[in-house]
Structure formats: structure tokens, C-alpha cells
Amino acid sequence: MDGIKEEINNILEGAIRKAIEIGELQISEVPTIPFSPTKTPEHGDLATPVALGLAKQAKLPPKQIAETIKKHVDLDEHPIIRNIEIAGPGFLNVYLSNDWLFDTLQAIYELEENYGTCNKGMGERIQIEFVSANPTGPLNIVSGRAAAVGDTLVNLFNAVGYDAIREYYVNDAGGQVEKLGESIDIRYRQALGEEKLEIPEGGYQGDYVQEFAEAIVDENGDDHLKLSQDERIAYFRDIGIEYLLGQQKVSLERFRVCFDVWSSEKAIRESGKPDEIIEMFREKKYLYEADGATWFRMTDFGDDKDCVVIRTNGEYTYFVPDAAYHRDKYDRGFHKVIDLFGPDHQGHVFRLKNFVKALGLEDDWLEVDIIQQVNLVDSDGTRLDMSKRSGQFFTLDSLIDELADAVGEQFAVDVARYFFLMRANNTHLDFNVELAITQANENPVFYIQYAHARCCSIFQQAKEQQIKLRSLDDIDLEYLTEPSEHELIRKLAEYPSIVLSSAEGREAHRIPHYLHELSGLFHPFYNQHRVLDTDNMDRTQARLILIQSVQTVLANGLRLIGISVPESM
RNA sequence: GCGCCUAUAGCUCAAUUGGAUAGAGCAACGGACUUCUAAUCCGUAGGUUGCAGGUUCGACUCCUGCUAGGCGUGCCA
Numbered sequence: 001m002d003g004i005k006e007e008i009n010n011i012l013e014g015a016i017r018k019a020i021e022i023g024e025l026q027i028s029e030v031p032t033i034p035f036s037p038t039k040t041p042e043h044g045d046l047a048t049p050v051a052l053g054l055a056k057q058a059k060l061p062p063k064q065i066a067e068t069i070k071k072h073v074d075l076d077e078h079p080i081i082r083n084i085e086i087a088g089p090g091f092l093n094v095y096l097s098n099d100w101l102f103d104t105l106q107a108i109y110e111l112e113e114n115y116g117t118c119n120k121g122m123g124e125r126i127q128i129e130f131v132s133a134n135p136t137g138p139l140n141i142v143s144g145r146a147a148a149v150g151d152t153l154v155n156l157f158n159a160v161g162y163d164a165i166r167e168y169y170v171n172d173a174g175g176q177v178e179k180l181g182e183s184i185d186i187r188y189r190q191a192l193g194e195e196k197l198e199i200p201e202g203g204y205q206g207d208y209v210q211e212f213a214e215a216i217v218d219e220n221g222d223d224h225l226k227l228s229q230d231e232r233i234a235y236f237r238d239i240g241i242e243y244l245l246g247q248q249k250v251s252l253e254r255f256r257v258c259f260d261v262w263s264s265e266k267a268i269r270e271s272g273k274p275d276e277i278i279e280m281f282r283e284k285k286y287l288y289e290a291d292g293a294t295w296f297r298m299t300d301f302g303d304d305k306d307c308v309v310i311r312t313n314g315e316y317t318y319f320v321p322d323a324a325y326h327r328d329k330y331d332r333g334f335h336k337v338i339d340l341f342g343p344d345h346q347g348h349v350f351r352l353k354n355f356v357k358a359l360g361l362e363d364d365w366l367e368v369d370i371i372q373q374v375n376l377v378d379s380d381g382t383r384l385d386m387s388k389r390s391g392q393f394f395t396l397d398s399l400i401d402e403l404a405d406a407v408g409e410q411f412a413v414d415v416a417r418y419f420f421l422m423r424a425n426n427t428h429l430d431f432n433v434e435l436a437i438t439q440a441n442e443n444p445v446f447y448i449q450y451a452h453a454r455c456c457s458i459f460q461q462a463k464e465q466q467i468k469l470r471s472l473d474d475i476d477l478e479y480l481t482e483p484s485e486h487e488l489i490r491k492l493a494e495y496p497s498i499v500l501s502s503a504e505g506r507e508a509h510r511i512p513h514y515l516h517e518l519s520g521l522f523h524p525f526y527n528q529h530r531v532l533d534t535d536n537m538d539r540t541q542a543r544l545i546l547i548q549s550v551q552t553v554l555a556n557g558l559r560l561i562g563i564s565v566p567e568s569m
Numbered sequence: 570g571c572g573c574c575u576a577u578a579g580c581u582c583a584a585u586u587g588g589a590u591a592g593a594g595c596a597a598c599g600g601a602c603u604u605c606u607a608a609u610c611c612g613u614a615g616g617u618u619g620c621a622g623g624u625u626c627g628a629c630u631c632c633u634g635c636u637a638g639g640c641g642u643g644c645c646a
Contacts, residue, residue, distance in 0.1 A: 034587095034588090039589080047588085304642090344641075346642095432581080449608085450606080
């Protein structure tokens with residue numbers, strides 16, 4: 001598609017240039033020509049509203065401009081263009097010869113799993129940080145959504161020529177993990193029979209804390225009471241982090257998300273970088289003392305209040321290691337960094353970007369995208385409370401467990417990933433768990449996978465009938481004459497530009513939608529036309545090429561979003 | 570109060586980033602398996618794109634003002 005766009009672009013540019021030369025168009029320069037893939041074959045294969053855009057400058061009606069452009073395209077000289085029509089208010093509808101359709105099939109045939117990839121990124125290094133949940137409990141649903149989106153974005157960037165990695169920032173230092181240590185200590189002592197103890201304000205109430213504490217008792221009894229309370233809490237904190245982080249890793253692996261780098265906040269704090277940054281901020285006069293704390297002049301960067309960076313107790317607030325962490329990312333040589341934050345961190349976005357600016361880094365070096373909340377909805381419409389600290393939250397694992405009961409483990413992960421991906425990042429997602437389970441068999445993800453399985457089945461059948469696929473050189477694609485066949489190829493041709501725009505717009509949801517559309521063209525074709533026909537071997541061969549192409553693109557797309565590619569269902 | 574997000578078919582969401590007649594799935598109704606897999610297909614029905622203005626050849630998309638919902642607004646992360 002891109003190649004053909006460029007070719008048509010050049011031809012139309014030539015026509016416009018000619019019109020300018022002979023004075024039929026009075027405009028200062030040749031404009032960039034926008035193309036919109038047509039919605040219906042009646043509008044040709046490629047359409048451009050370029051004449052509409054020129055109307056004002058040229059002081060001519062759009063239709064007349066379109067006529068002028070059309071007049072200067074020599075169809076004999078460019079056999080790739082079958083016809084040009086002017087429609088509507090002045091659209092130029094370009095009808096291409098069948099050759100370009102066949103070129104698409106040839107490209108897929110040759111590139112196979114690389115069809116859809118390109119080198120737009122030129123090897124530029126990108127880091128995407130996502131999930132980064134506190135190691136104080138199991139991953140929740142929003143983390144699951146972030147995991148699916150982040151994982152797919154990395155795949156997308158790598159597909160279009162970037163060198164992208166997945167990174168997880170472990171918040172293994174600071175107040176939250178202290179609270180974890182305290183909470184475990186309370187549950188530990190309760191398990192040993194101590195009464196009148198309560199989880200402190202802001203502590204962790206989840207059952208998993210109690211279970212963990214009881215496991216400690218089972219293993220070591222009351223040994224840890226010999227330690228001082230501070231020592232004990234610190235110890236529980238450390239083993240708690242280790243255990244819970246381990247659980248998170250297991251969940252993520254189960255969800256088929258594999259991080260390349262795990263960064264530790266504790267390590268950042270101990271690296272000395274936070275101190276360097278504070279020193280640098282002090283030199284730049286970004287800091288001042290007040291109320292016994294050290295403040296950063298966030299108002300200089302347009303925020304409505306300054307913020308504390310060193311507390312009265314001498315500890316850094318989380319801004320400092322966070323800024324240091326981003327400095328560290330820069331030092332590691334990433335051209336661009338994308339952070340995916342949950343909705344509860346949106347207040348942090350503006351400040352973090354300002355800190356990065358204060359570090360002297362370019363404004364667009366760091367991009368922060370919010371993965372909006374996920375509401376778990378019951379079939380009666382009530383929302384489930386997912387607050388981590390109230391202890392009543394729905395974990396990613398429990399979601400997959402429920403789905404797995406209905407459709408099995410492999411498809412459970414497929415369905416969950418698909419549901420998380422099919423919506424744009426910035427929309428709030430209502431996830432009706434019961435619906436996802438009860439409708440599991442009519443799920444869109446199966447629709448796509450089934451299309452792939454059917455493709456495979458055709459080749460299986462061909463094998464049994466001893467029909468051998470000829471090499472492409474020996475196949476006459478002109479046998480593909482059905483409109484539904486041409487529509488399928490047109491859709492296949494769109495795939496590379498979908499991949500590219502998904503990456504550039506950080507719009508992972510476009511891949512599932514595309515695959516659903518492609519499947520939506522394949523299934524009707526399958527029902528209407530037989531592929532294997534021993535009475536018409538030439539057409540059979542041509543159709544096998546088409547089916548193979550559909551199969552390839554479906555598989556490529558499914559791999560991109562981390563969903564399994566079944567050969568039979 | 571201020572900031573961010575959202576509002577499209579009964580429900581959940583799309584809309585090639587400003588293009589032609591706003592599209593899918595689910596739910597509803599009626600049909601199709603002697604066929605390469607019926608987890609499929611064909612047909613019917615469903616709309617003042619929250620409201621009011623503005624920008625232009627053209628607006629679901631951009632701007633302004635409303636309305637409703639969600640989230641954020643800590644010397645937590």
C-alpha cells in the first residue's frame with residue numbers, strides 16, 4: 001500500500017506541477033497529497049481530497065481543480081492507474097489496475113512473518129515503562145490492562161524498526177513498603193495469639209498478608225519475636241517485597257508479559273543519583289527551605305503549588321528517586337521514554353515532566369500516557385470496589401482464573417488480553433466479567449482465531465487431497481476475479497500502515513479491530529466460495545495464495561498482540 | 570475550587586487522526602449445515618454523535634460555554 005501510495009502521489013504531483021507551469025493552477029507550491037483509503041469500492045482504490053484543499057488558494061471551484069489534475073495524468077503512460085473519477089464535491093477517486101492487488105499478495109508471499117514490518121524507527125532506542133505496581137500486593141485489573149497495552153506497544157515499535165524494551169520500576173523503598181512490613185508484623189503477631197492489634201491507617205488489609213504471615217509462623221514459629229519491633233518490621237518488609245514481587249512476576253508470565261529490565265527504586269536511592277539531583281537543583285536555585293522541609297519551585301513551571309522534595313524527617317519524597325530514575329534512563333541512552341501510568345497517578349504526570357525539564361532534558365523525550373481505569377461491572381450494573389487498600393480488589397489472576405474455568409487457560413489469557421486491548425487507552429473500560437465468561441464462545445477473539453484455523457484447515461484438506469501449492473511464479477492471479485477476493489486483498493494491503501500508525505499513535509486497539517475486520521471479510525468469502533476445486537485447478541491455486549496471505553496476516557497480527565494462533569479449534 | 574479523562578444504536582465500543590451515505594459486536598427477529606470446521610454465514614430492525622454556539626468547501630473529530638459521570642488534587646507511591 002505504501003509503495004503504491006508513493007507512486008500515485010508522484011503521478012498526481014507531476015500533474016499538479018504541470019498545471020501550475022502552464023498557468024492553469026495559480027498556487028505557490030505543490031501541496032502534500034493526502035490519501036484516504038476508500039470505504040467502498042465504488043470510490044475506487046485510493047481517494048484524495050487534494051483538490052478541495054486547493055480551492056481557496058487557487059480561487060477555483062474544487063471540481064474544476066480536480067478536472068485539471070485529472071487532465072494532466074496520462075493514463076497510457078501510467079498503466080498502474082486504470083481510471084480516475086471525480087466524485088462528490090471534488091474527490092479524485094483513483095482506480096488501480098489489478099496488478100497492485102497482486103503485488104500485495106506477492107509481498108506477503110515473500111515477506112511472510114515480516115509482512116507489516118518496516119524500518120521507520122531506524123533502530124532508535126525506546127524504553128517503555130509500564131505496570132510498575134507497588135510490590136505490596138497482587139496485580140489488579142488495571143495493571144493487567146497496562147501489561148497488555150505496554151507489551152503490545154513494545155511489539156509494535158519493534159515491528160516498525162525501533163529498538164524498544166519493556167521495563168518495570170519496582171517501588172521497593174519508601175512509605176508504602178514500610179506499611180507493608182508493619183501490616184505483616186500485625187498479622188504475624190495476631191497469628192501467634194496477640195490480641196487487640198489493628199492494621200495501621202493506610203496499611204494493607206488483604207487476605208494475602210494474613211496468609212503470608214501465617215506461613216511465616218508455620219515455618220519459624222515465634223522466632224522473629226526475638227528481634228526488636230523495628231528490626232522485625234524491616235525484615236518482614238524485605239521478605240514481603242521479595243515474595244509479592246515474585247507473585248507479580250508469576251502473574252505477568254502467565255499473562256505472557258516478559259519484562260526486559262526490572263529497575264529498583266531502592267537501588268536508585270542507594271546509587272547516589274538522588275543526591276546529585278538535589279545538588280543540581282540547589283545550584284539552579286529550584287529549591288528553598290520552609291517549614292523545616294525542602295521545596296521545589298514547581299510554580300515556576302506552571303503548577304499551582306510547590307512540592308516538598310525533602311521531608312522534615314530528612315527523607316526524600318518519591319519525586320526525587322523518580323527524577324533520578326528518569327535521569328538514569330536518559331544516561332542509559334534511550335532516545336525516547338514512554339511511561340504508562342495508571343489513572344491514580346495522573347496528578348504526577350505534570351510534575352514528573354517538569355522535573356525532567358528541570359534536569360535539562362528535552363520536553364518530548366519523556367511521554368506519559370495514562371491507561372484509564374477499568375471498572376469491573378456485575379451484570380446488574382453495579383461497580384465493584386477495587387481499592388487496593390480496602391483489601392477488596394479483583395486481581396488479574398482471579399480474572400484469568402474465572403475465564404479459564406469457562407474456556408481453558410490458553411484462551412483465558414487470549415480473551416483477557418483482547419478485552420484489555422480493544423479499547424483506546426484513554427477510555428474508561430467497563431469489564432463485565434460475567435459477560436466475558438458467558439459469551440466466551442461468541443467472543444471476537446475466537447472469531448479471529450477461528451478464521452486462522454479455517455485457513456489452516458483448507459491447507460490440511462488440500463494436503464489430504466494431494467493438491468500441491470505451486471510456486472507463485474506458476475500461478476495466474478488473474479483467476480481472482482470475485483469482488484470479495486479483491487476486498488480481502490485490499491484489506492491485506494492496509495495492514496502495514498495500520499501497524500505503523502498504531503505504533504506512532506500509541507493506539508494498540510487498532511490491531512484487534514483490524515484483525516476483526518479482516519476476519520469479517522474472510523468468513524463470508526469462505527462461506528460463499530469453495531477454495532479447493534479439482535475441476536478448476538488454476539483458480540484453486542490462485543485462491544490458495546489468497547488464503548495463505550490471509551493466514552499470514554492474521555498470524556502476524558495475533559502475534560503482535562500476544563494472542564495465540566491456533567491451527568485448529 | 571482547579572486539573573485530567575469520558576459522553577456516538579437498547580448495551581459495550583469503532584470511525585484511516587478534518588473527508589463522501591457515522592460502522593462492528595452483543596441483545597431482538599427471520600433464514601442457511603449431504604460442502605475446505607455452523608466458534609460460521611445471509612437478511613431485518615436500530616442514530617438530532619450529551620446540549621448551545623463558533624471555525625471552513627466539509628466537524629463525531631478542532632475552539633468557546635454549558636450539563637452529566639469518573640479520577641486526581643499528600644511532607645503516600
